[in-house]
Amino acid sequence: MNGAPQIGGRAWPLAAILVPLxxxxxxxxxxxxxxxxxxxxxxxxxxxxxxGGGYKVPPVQKPLPRDYWLQVxxxxxxxxxxxxSVWLVLRRRNRKWLMALTIGSLAYFGFYRQGCICPxxxxxxxxxxxxxxxxxIPIVVTATFFLPxxxxxxxxxxFCGGVxxxxxIQELVVLKxxxxxxxxxxxxxxxxxxxxxxxxLFAVKPALARDFLICRFxxxxxxxxxxxxxxxxxxxxxxxxxxxxxGRPYCRYLCPYGGLLTWCARLARRGVTITPDKELDCGLCxxxxxxGAIEEMRAxxxxxxxxxxxxxxxxxxxERAHAKTELIRLSGAAPS
Amino acid sequence: MTGEKQPSMARIGxxxxxxxxxxxxxxxxxxxxxxxxxxxxxxxxxxxxxEQTKADASLAPKLAAEQKRVTGARLARKTRDNAxxxxxxxxxxxxxxxxxxxxxxxxxxxxARQDAAHAPAGxxxxxxxxxxxxxxSFVDRxxxxxxxxxxxxxxxxxxxxxHYRYLPDEALRRLCDLTEITPxxxxxxxxxxxxxxxxxxxRHIVRVCHGTACHVSGARQITEELRRHLAIPDGEDTDAAxxxxxxxxxxxxxxxxxxxxxxxxxxxxxxxxxTACDALKVTA
Numbered sequence: 001m002n003g004a005p006q007i008g009g010r011a012w013p014l015a016a017i018l019v020p021l022x023x024x025x026x027x028x029x030x031x032x033x034x035x036x037x038x039x040x041x042x043x044x045x046x047x048x049x050x051x052g053g054g055y056k057v058p059p060v061q062k063p064l065p066r067d068y069w070l071q072v073x074x075x076x077x078x079x080x081x082x083x084x085s086v087w088l089v090l091r092r093r094n095r096k097w098l099m100a101l102t103i104g105s106l107a108y109f110g111f112y113r114q115g116c117i118c119p120x121x122x123x124x125x126x127x128x129x130x131x132x133x134x135x136x137i138p139i140v141v142t143a144t145f146f147l148p149x150x151x152x153x154x155x156x157x158x159f160c161g162g163v164x165x166x167x168x169i170q171e172l173v174v175l176k177x178x179x180x181x182x183x184x185x186x187x188x189x190x191x192x193x194x195x196x197x198x199x200x201l202f203a204v205k206p207a208l209a210r211d212f213l214i215c216r217f218x219x220x221x222x223x224x225x226x227x228x229x230x231x232x233x234x235x236x237x238x239x240x241x242x243x244x245x246x247g248r249p250y251c252r253y254l255c256p257y258g259g260l261l262t263w264c265a266r267l268a269r270r271g272v273t274i275t276p277d278k279e280l281d282c283g284l285c286x287x288x289x290x291x292g293a294i295e296e297m298r299a300x301x302x303x304x305x306x307x308x309x310x311x312x313x314x315x316x317x318x319e320r321a322h323a324k325t326e327l328i329r330l331s332g333a334a335p336s
Numbered sequence: 337m338t339g340e341k342q343p344s345m346a347r348i349g350x351x352x353x354x355x356x357x358x359x360x361x362x363x364x365x366x367x368x369x370x371x372x373x374x375x376x377x378x379x380x381x382x383x384x385x386x387e388q389t390k391a392d393a394s395l396a397p398k399l400a401a402e403q404k405r406v407t408g409a410r411l412a413r414k415t416r417d418n419a420x421x422x423x424x425x426x427x428x429x430x431x432x433x434x435x436x437x438x439x440x441x442x443x444x445x446x447x448a449r450q451d452a453a454h455a456p457a458g459x460x461x462x463x464x465x466x467x468x469x470x471x472x473s474f475v476d477r478x479x480x481x482x483x484x485x486x487x488x489x490x491x492x493x494x495x496x497x498x499h500y501r502y503l504p505d506e507a508l509r510r511l512c513d514l515t516e517i518t519p520x521x522x523x524x525x526x527x528x529x530x531x532x533x534x535x536x537x538x539r540h541i542v543r544v545c546h547g548t549a550c551h552v553s554g555a556r557q558i559t560e561e562l563r564r565h566l567a568i569p570d571g572e573d574t575d576a577a578x579x580x581x582x583x584x585x586x587x588x589x590x591x592x593x594x595x596x597x598x599x600x601x602x603x604x605x606x607x608x609x610x611t612a613c614d615a616l617k618v619t620a
Binding site (some may be wrong): 172173176177221226227230237276280281282283296297 | 361368414417418421422425432435436439556560561564606608609610
């Protein structure tokens with residue numbers, strides 16, 4: 001993999017394009033997976049002999065794939081971001097730093113890596129990998145797919161909180177959220193399983209008819225790349241405008257990977273919890289949660305998107321933080 | 337108020353940002369429309385020139401120039417749109433920052449919420465109610481009816497309790513003056529029996545069941561929530577407006593409804609901390 005010639009330092013960001021293509025848009029843009037020694041595949045086009053006049057086929061420029069260790073680094077970054085997210089939410093209960101992580105994830109996974117690495121899209125690659133024996137996926141893609149699910153099995157949907165770029169962009173636009181009526185919320189929530197089913201159905205089709213729906217109808221990737229189909233950009237804009245008043249509409253009602261995470265999060269042993277003893281049963285957290293994830297004063301793990309708004313709204317948490325600083329001030333000791 | 341200058345700052349900021357967003361969207365959209373209108377024409381010119389060049393080789397430089405122009409225009413549009421898109425993203429970020437500040441100012445966080453949470457049901461403004469002036473001729477009448485001996489202590493206290501709904505200090509002092517009962521005996525009797533109260537009650541009595549079933553299903557949390565909702569200080573049982581007196585009772589005898597409370601004669605069962613406060617509204 002390292003034997004391929006380097007194009008040069010400047011082309012390095014360009015090199016980022018091929019891996020995303022494999023990861024997410026492989027089939028849609030029908031890019032050959034790894035075709036560095038490029039051969040002209042079209043025999044019917046005029047060949048150099050036919051053109052004459054000393055014509056030479058110009059060297060075809062194809063961007064190199066991202067270095068393998070960089071791909072591994074991305075997976076490590078994904079895992080680390082989820083770890084930090086769990087620690088910030090469950091241990092520190094700190095929304096401020098979680099927001100910093102969210103912005104960082106949006107900048108790196110979103111704008112810099114242009115929406116890939118994306119566990120949501122990797123779902124399709126894994127499905128095709130399982131269904132088609134001739135389709136192989138790199139271990140980094142497999143890891144990208146399974147890591148958030150594994151974290152969800154233990155701690156709930158930590159990936160959705162401060163890590164997922166699609167989630168992050170919606171998290172940041174939440175302005176004045178309304179509470180969606182419970183029944184409507186539940187009914188709309190079923191849409192994501194329909195979408196999941198459709199995505200799997202289209203992905204397992206034979207190679208020529210295969211379509212990666214999730215990537216094709218990804219509403220926000222156009223913003224990360226600052227280009228895209230006009231109708232998708234408009235739909236993405238509509239999602240963002242709606243997201244100002246309905247918290248994270250894509251995550252809650254459409255994200256197919258969210259459906260898988262929901263199933264895993266049901267089994268989570270730890271996660272965001274609201275207890276009458278450690279917190280209060282005062283309901284401020286339920287008011288603060290824009291995602292309707294606090295039902296009857298208790299956090300619902302399969303809906304909780306790890307935003308830590310409940311903790312930042314909790315008077316007890318504020319009290320504890322205040323008490324701690326007060327104690328430090330009184331005792332004149334530095335915090336240990 | 338301090339909020340005279342700040343909101344206008346945030347408002348102006350968000351308006352400017354919104355204007356930038358609208359401007360960028362308009363630019364991008366017109367650029368897209370213009371480009372997609374022009375594209376078929378350009379393609380046709382190039383294609384026609386290609387056809388003509390096949391017949392007449394002298395047209396080749398013209399074709400090359402035309403191709404260069406079309407490609408140049410498309411590349412320029414790409415760069416332009418990318419730049420505008422970055423401005424749009426920056427403007428959107430600025431808009432969100434300003435409008436979040438605006439939203440936060442619109443609903444001041446702690447005090448307003450507390451007012452709303454602590455206002456008792458049925459009263460929009462909490463006015464600490466003064467204890468009304470009482471007429472103690474009732475005590476005289478009772479003493480003459482029931483008697484002056486020590487044995488009359490409990491019936492007298494009961495009558496006073498029923499009449500005034502508690503034992504006012506002044507009434508007890510009067511009782512001591514009129515009868516053979518000593519202040520010590522009155523203090524002992526009135527504090528020994530649970531049926532006597534020494535402090536005024538609210539208009540409604542809320543009995544929260546603390547029996548075993550209710551305790552297990554969270555009666556303590558219900559009581560805590562009611563105390564918080566009514567803003568009853570520790571060590572007291574009546575809210576400032578004297579509307580509700582909170583009473584923890586042993587068992588109301590309907591464990592299947594646990595946790596349960598009674599507001600005067602109304603019973604509310606299967607409560608949660610959220611619905612407990614709603615249960616108080618039956619009196620409104």
